[in-house]
Amino acid sequence: MFARVMSIQIQSGKLEEATAVYRDYVLPVARQQKGFVSALLLTDARTGKAVSTTVWETEANQNADAANGYIQRELARIGTMIVAPPTQEAFEVSVHTYS
Numbered sequence: 857m858f859a860r861v862m863s864i865q866i867q868s869g870k871l872e873e874a875t876a877v878y879r880d881y882v883l884p885v886a887r888q889q890k891g892f893v894s895a896l897l898l899t900d901a902r903t904g905k906a907v908s909t910t911v912w913e914t915e916a917n918q919n920a921d922a923a924n925g926y927i928q929r930e931l932a933r934i935g936t937m938i939v940a941p942p943t944q945e946a947f948e949v950s951v952h953t954y955s
Contacts, residue, residue, distance in 0.1 A: 891917025
């Protein structure tokens with residue numbers, strides 16, 4: 857499995873709204889992407905920082921969502937709430953558990 861970790865700095869006072877958009881719009885679309893396994897959104901209300909981790913069955917699945925415009929469309933949903941361009945990193949998943 858493979859993971860994408862994206863760090864996003866959200867405008868002051870907009871973290872709750874950005875979290876709702878992630879939960880209500882971004883995740884349903886992510887679940888429809890081929891090879892999607894799971895997602896995790898971490899937030900820090902003090903700093904406005906959000907970190908999204910998505911897990912994919914294969915590296916090709918992880919890269920396909922970038923090629924088909926999924927990432928750009930979903931970032932556009934929160935574009936007005938972002939302070940700076942998000943940073944992205946990709947990793948191979950060595951351990952993954954739900955319990």
